[in-house]
Amino acid sequence: MKMRRIAAAVLILSLAAGGYALTQVSGQKDYGRISEKTVAGDANAAEGLTVSFGASVSRSGLNWKNTYCYGAGGENKQRVEFLPGNPDIEAYKTSYQTSVSFDIYKDFDLQSVNELFYERQEELPPAGKEALKTAKRKKEIKEILKAPFTENAESYMKNLRDSIPEKGVKNIAIHVKDLMDYYILSGYINGTAEMLDMSFYFLTANDGADYELEQAKKWKAWNDFFKIPVLEEEYMNYQLAKGNNGELSVTADYGITKGGDEFGFNIQSCDTEEASYFFFDAHSWNGRVVDTNLIPGGFGIYRMPHKSENGKSVMEELENIYRLDPKAYYQSIAASPDGKKLMISYYYSNAGRREPDEDEKVTLFAEVIDLASGKCDEKITLLENCRWPVVRSDGEFQVFTDNESRMKIYRYMDGRYRKIVDAKDLDFSLPGLADITNNSTEILYEEGRVSVLCYETINTWDEDRSKNGFARTRQCVSAVLNVFTEDGLAYCGRLYNNLQDFYDTDTYKEIGRKLWEEEKWGETFETDARYPYGISTIGSILKLETNKGEAK
Structure with a gap:
């Protein structure tokens, strides 16, 4: 009690x-x-x-x-x-419906590659009209996915499986070029009229459905367009073991070999009402420039309509609308609010972006491109003698800083980008100055x-x-x-x-x-x-x- x-x-x-x-x-x-x-x-x-x-x-x-x-x-x-609730979620739903996001990347998933080349022995052959139709679709999907691989890829994977001990693990460095002629580009594109799920893993683990066959064809169109030969210096490290029925099982993925190299296909994009415009970084981790000569029109700014303009898939309507220099490091791309201009920024570096030389100083440039003519309207020298410039880019305002003492802001007015701030001798330890280039930033222009x-x-x-x-x-x-x-x-x-x-x-x-x-x-x-x-x-x-x- x-x-x-x-x-x-x-x-x-x-x-x-x-x-x-x-x-x-x-x-x-x-x-x-x-x-x-x-x-x-x-x-x-x-x-x-x-x-x-x-x-x-x-x-x-x-x-x-x-x-x-x-x-x-x-x-x-x-x-x-x-x-109540989370206002950002509602805003995300709206932006998801009105903007296009590219989640496309260079893909090398050894487990999925094994799925592609490993033929399981079925207890009984497919029976019935629908089963035969599904089996035919699965075979067609696999043939589509095998296109970027070398002629010896199937025997390469078989020898790799056979070399794995029955018990224990095997550590191995895969020379990617021995397995693939061209990089596999995989991922998603959201916001277009077509739902584009081009994940290599998703397609290799398919059930042979009509939807998956259509996605495989879109995957092929994308990879046929961006046909980029694999770098000689690229190696990937894995730990492998025997899985069920003698299959290959990846127990650890250690990434690139120490001292090796890797290409990433990192995209930056912007949108107008009709289309998306984007480019990718043509540099490897160590600053090598990949071969872009097989891409239709070469390296540049690519246009993909949000919906078909000639009755084909939007993947087949990809085009290069403006040539770029693959040696340059491109930092940003933005479309003007009226959809008539693009503004891009870039610099050149001898050191390579991934392993910067602290003593190197670069010059940041910009080009304004007229979409109607496909020509450069204006070339601007933005910042000279700066270490790794920082850019915030949207349609109306472009912010450029050296993250040390200088900042320039451009605004799209009267059909062109005009400089509205040219500040020097700034103290970037002050709050907000280093944060201005973040996505969550609002800019208001008034006279003066x-x-x-x-x-x-x-x-x-x-x-x-x-x-x-x-x-x-x-x-x-x-x-x-x-x-x-x-x-x-x-x-x-x-x-x-x-x-x-x-x-x-x-x-x-x-x-x-x-x-x-x-x-x-x-x-x-x-x-x-x-x-x-x-x-x-x-x-x-x-x-x-x-x-x-x-x-x-």
């Missing part, structure tokens, strides 16, 4: 403590405050701007939007509001003023949890606003939300449940207690606009 009274007392105390924490923090949801800290310059330079930024408590469903208006004479206005808003994530040590054996860093999210005028950087400031100070896991759980119940956001509040709660950004909420009144 005594134990029950003690347990009841402990429960009451626990509920009281939890209730206090919940009341304290939940109350803050209506009285959250944003604080501004001027790091450099004068906050009056930001007068008339409205900043919106979001923060999310990971895995809790708690999200809030912060709005801060820079007013005259320090009369700033602000608003904090809680949001350019404002740049981005997120900054600060890692701090969690002292309380370290005392209890849960040592780790915690994250705090702030928005950073930089304002440029003709004279350079006029203001740099941070915006914080005080709700970010509440970091306790259990408290967040209780707040989350209460908010979901009060706001009727859903029937249940789900959380995963296995992971600590961290603050993360909400990219879709980041906004910057000219303010003409109250915060909205």
Whole structure:
């Protein structure tokens, strides 16, 4: 009986403590405050701007939007509001439907290669009309997939399987050129009218369905277009063992041989309403240039329509619309908002990008291409004598920095890209300057003023949890606003939300449940207690606009 009274007392105390924490923090949801800290310059330079930024408590469903208006004479206005769900997910759904993403890469999966050349002995031959039809499709798919391989690939794989001991493992370095004449390009393209799943693994492990045969034909069209001979210096290291029925089993993939080389086919792309434009990096890991002479039109900017323009597959409508120099290191590509121009940036390096020479300095160039004529409208020297320039590229604004002291921003206006910021002697240790080239960045142009808003994530040590054996860093999210005028950087400031100070896991759980119940956001509040709660950004909420009144 005594134990029950003690347990009841402990429960009451626990509920009281939890209730206090919940009341304290939940109350803050209506009285959250944003604080501004001027790091450099004068906050009056930001007068008339409205900043919106979001923060999310990971895995809790708690999200809030912060709005801060820079007013005259320090009369700033602000608003904090809680949001259900994750706004970024809804934004992703929209962008997924309106933009094209290329997840195409150089593929070398030895397990899948073995699947391709290993003929299993079936107990009974296929019987029935449908089974025979499926078997025929599977055979056709396999013949399509074998095209990039050498004539001796089948015997090569058989000898490799036979060399593996019945027990134990075998370590081996595969000379890729002994197995393949041309690189296998694999992956996905999302957002076009055609669903393109050209994964080599998916196709080798097929069931012979009509859909898979169609995807194999698209895979063939892509690989026939980008026919790139394998580098002589490329080796891959594996640990192999015998699988079931004598099959080859890859037990470890160690990647490229030390001192060897590898080509990656890294794509960068942009979109207009009608098509995607992209290029790939023609360099290997060690800076070698692969042979691009077999590609129709050679190395360049390639165009793929979002939907068929002549009744064929979009894969068959690929074309090179502008020749590039494969020796150059291309950094970015962007389409103007009106879909009439492309802007690309690039530099030349003697050292090779993957193993840079710290003493080497390069010059960053840009070219503006007119899509109607297919010719270069303008060539621009962006940054001279810089170490590994950094670029942020979208349709309207192009940001170029040397990540040390210089920054240039171009904006598309009146049919051309015009320079709107040319800042020198910047201190890149100031918050936000090194983050401007991130994806989550908003830029606002006004006559005589350019404002740049981005997120900054600060890692701090969690002292309380370290005392209890849960040592780790915690994250705090702030928005950073930089304002440029003709004279350079006029203001740099941070915006914080005080709700970010509440970091306790259990408290967040209780707040989350209460908010979901009060706001009727859903029937249940789900959380995963296995992971600590961290603050993360909400990219879709980041906004910057000219303010003409109250915060909205």
